[in-house]
Amino acid sequence: MRALSIQNPGQTALIDISKPSPAPGEVLLRVRTVGFCGSDLSTFQGRNPLVSYPRIPGHEIGAVIEAVTEGVPSEYSVGMEVTVIPYSNCGSCASCRRGRAYACKNNKTLGVQRDGAMTEYICAPWEKLISVAGLNHRQLALVEPLTVGFHAAARGRTCAGDVVVVFGCGAIGLGAIAGAAASGATVIAVDIDDRKLDLAQALGASRGVNSAKAKLHDSLLELTQGHGPDVCIEAVGSPFTYRAAVEEVAFTGRVVCIGYAKEDVAFATKLFVQKEIDIMGSRNAAPEDFRRVASYLRNTAFPYDRVVTREVTLEDAGQALADWSANPGAVTKLLVRVS
Numbered sequence: 001m002r003a004l005s006i007q008n009p010g011q012t013a014l015i016d017i018s019k020p021s022p023a024p025g026e027v028l029l030r031v032r033t034v035g036f037c038g039s040d041l042s043t044f045q046g047r048n049p050l051v052s053y054p055r056i057p058g059h060e061i062g063a064v065i066e067a068v069t070e071g072v073p074s075e076y077s078v079g080m081e082v083t084v085i086p087y088s089n090c091g092s093c094a095s096c097r098r099g100r101a102y103a104c105k106n107n108k109t110l111g112v113q114r115d116g117a118m119t120e121y122i123c124a125p126w127e128k129l130i131s132v133a134g135l136n137h138r139q140l141a142l143v144e145p146l147t148v149g150f151h152a153a154a155r156g157r158t159c160a161g162d163v164v165v166v167f168g169c170g171a172i173g174l175g176a177i178a179g180a181a182a183s184g185a186t187v188i189a190v191d192i193d194d195r196k197l198d199l200a201q202a203l204g205a206s207r208g209v210n211s212a213k214a215k216l217h218d219s220l221l222e223l224t225q226g227h228g229p230d231v232c233i234e235a236v237g238s239p240f241t242y243r244a245a246v247e248e249v250a251f252t253g254r255v256v257c258i259g260y261a262k263e264d265v266a267f268a269t270k271l272f273v274q275k276e277i278d279i280m281g282s283r284n285a286a287p288e289d290f291r292r293v294a295s296y297l298r299n300t301a302f303p304y305d306r307v308v309t310r311e312v313t314l315e316d317a318g319q320a321l322a323d324w325s326a327n328p329g330a331v332t333k334l335l336v337r338v339s
Contacts, residue, residue: 001016001017001018001019001119001120001121002014002015002016002017002119002120002314003015003016003017003056003115003118003119003120004056004057004058004118004119004314004317004318004336005054005055005056006040006043006044006053006054006055006056006057006321007053007054008046008053008054009043009044009045009046009053010044010045010046010322010325012044012317012318012321012322013318014314014315014318017056017119019120019121020121020122020123021123022067022068022069022123023069023123024069024070024071025069025070025071025072025125025126026069026072026123026124026125026126027065027066027067027068027069027072027076027123027124027126027129028065028066028067028068028121028122028123029061029063029064029065029066029082029084029121029122029123029124030063030064030065030066030120030121030339031061031062031063031117031118031119031120031121031122031338031339032062032063032064032081032137032138032141032337032338032339033061033062033137033138033140033141033335033336033337033338034058034060034061034062034116034117034118034141034335034336034338035058035060035141035142035144035145035171035333035334035335035336036057036058036060036317036320036321036324036333036334036335036336037057037059037060037111037145037171038170038171038172039109039111039112040057040058040111040321041321041324041325041328043055043057043111043112044057044321044322044325045325047262048112050112050113051112051113055111055112055115055116056111056115056116056117056118056119057111057116057118058110058111058116058117058118058119058336059084059086059109059110059111059112059116059117059144060086060141060142060143060144060145061083061084061086061110061117061122061140061141061144062081062083062136062137062138062139062140062141063081063082063083063084063117063122063137063140064079064080064081064082064137065077065078065079065080065081065082066078066121068126071126072126073126075131076126076129076131080131081131081135081136081137081140082129082130082131082140083129083130083131083132083140083141083143083144083290083294084110084117084122084124084128084129084130085102085128085129085130085144085287085290086109086110086111086116086117086128086144087101087102087104087107087108087109087284088104088106088107088108088109088114089101089102089104089106089107090104090105090106093105093106100286102151102283102284102285102286102287103283103284107284109284110122117338118314118317118336118338119338120314120338120339130143130287130290130291130294132294132295132297132298133298134298135294135297135298138304138335139297139302139304141335142297142302142304142307142308142333143290143293143294143297144285144290145171145172145175145333146171146174146175146178146179146293146296146297147175147285147289147290147292147293148172148175148258148282148284148285149172149173149174149175149176149177149178149179149233149235149258150175150176150178150179150182150285150289150292150293150296151179151282151284151285151286151289152172152175152176152179152233152235152256152258152282153176153179153180153182153183153185153233153256154179154183154289155256155280155282156180156231156233156254156256156280157231157254158179158180158183158184158185158231159183159184159185160183160184160185161184161185162180162183162184162185162186162230162231163185163186163187163188163223163224163229163230163231164180164185164186164187164188164229164230164231164232164233165187165188165189165190165220165229165231165232165233165245165248165249166180166187166188166189166190166200166205166233166235167190167191167232167233167234167235167236167241167244167245168190168191168234168235168236168237168241168259169189169190169191169193169196169197169199169200170196170235170236170332171307171332171333172235172258172259173189173191173200173233173235173236174199174200174203174307174332175293176233176235176256176258177189177200177203177204177205178203178204178296179292179293180204180231180233181203181204181205182204182292182296185230185231186206187200187204187205187206188205188206188207188208188209188220188223188229189201189205189207189208189209190208190209190211190216190241190244191208191210191211192210192211192212193210193329194208194210196332197209197210199303199306199307199332202303202306203302203303207223209223211244216244216248217247217248220248224250227250227251228248228249228250228251228253229248229249229250229253230249230250230253230254231249231253231254231255231256232244232245232246232248232249232253232254232255232256233245233255233256233258234255234256234257234258234259235258235259236259237258237259237260237261237262238259238261239261239263239265239266241259242257242259242261242265242267243265243266243267243268245257246267246268246271246272246277246279247268247271249275249277250275251274251275251276251277252275252276252277253275253277253278254277254278254279254280255277255278255279255280256280256281256282257279257280257281257282258282306332307332307333308332308333308334308335309330309331309332309333309334310331310334310335311334311335311336311337312334312335312336312337313336313337314336314337314338314339317336320334320336321334
């Protein structure tokens with residue numbers, strides 16, 4: 001069967017690999033649609049420290065069950081469309097013992113630390129399946145990237161009455177915007193691209209601030225009656241936005257960090273103490289986040305055609321990844337039609 005492989009930084013190839021056989025308790029999935037993640041782009045660019053080469057990318061999955069094995073509950077049947085929770089967990093580390101297996105110390109995410117779903121068939125434990133009536137494989141491929149943002153909003157305890165600022169309107173930031181808005185919070189989106197800010201408002205942001213055109217500090221003070229936002233969610237991974245999140249958040253507010261900064265970030269640490277702020281990391285997503293996003297997609301008029309920048313075949317996926325690398329700001333979500 002065919003698979004897209006990132007052979008080395010900047011180099012992809014369409015390869016032939018053996019079709020997998022599911023073990024007891026697993027299902028065989030025919031992959032229909034896979035989304036490219038920012039981590040896949042980093043892998044292609046040679047900037048992902050968690051990856052070894054060659055690597056088959058892909059963990060944003062829309063698939064159909066091709067076969068089931070002994071031990072799989074009857075609720076999962078051949079022909080059912082599903083997505084997959086792409087994280088592994090060891091069951092014994094501190095995170096797993098605390099019931100937060102999605103942040104497992106020894107996690108191996110599909111397409112990152114182990115080969116992913118950019119291929120025609122994969123196997124998955126039935127416990128990692130999410131099936132939602134009414135969602136097709138194209139919609140299901142958008143569940144995982146949105147869950148990361150929804151999880152960050154949940155980490156920030158966003159709720160009605162909060163003013164939440166989300167830095168970055170890429171796919172992950174849009175998920176945070178949608179998640180915070182769904183919780184009842186008032187959301188302000190910050191980006192340097194007016195097109196993305198317009199899309200953010202379609203997903204629930206009440207206002208957008210282009211930080212390349214307006215003074216960020218003055219704009220946020222005006223929009224929050226001089227208090228600053230209750231929650232800042234960093235979804236860019238740049239020193240500027242990391243510092244801005246800490247500097248702009250209100251006293252006793254919450255800062256949630258999703259983005260990976262590619263360099264060390266210097267902070268005025270007195271703000272941590274003076275403001276008594278909560279600073280939290282946010283990693284991956286919990287099963288309840290997947291279910292919440294699936295319900296959200298089923299029950300809202302989600303602007304799929306505006307979020308999905310481009311769809312390509314598996315044969316064209318390597319070139320599409322190279323195109324994205326050459327112009328990262330032009331892409332919100334890139335989907336691959338595998339079969």
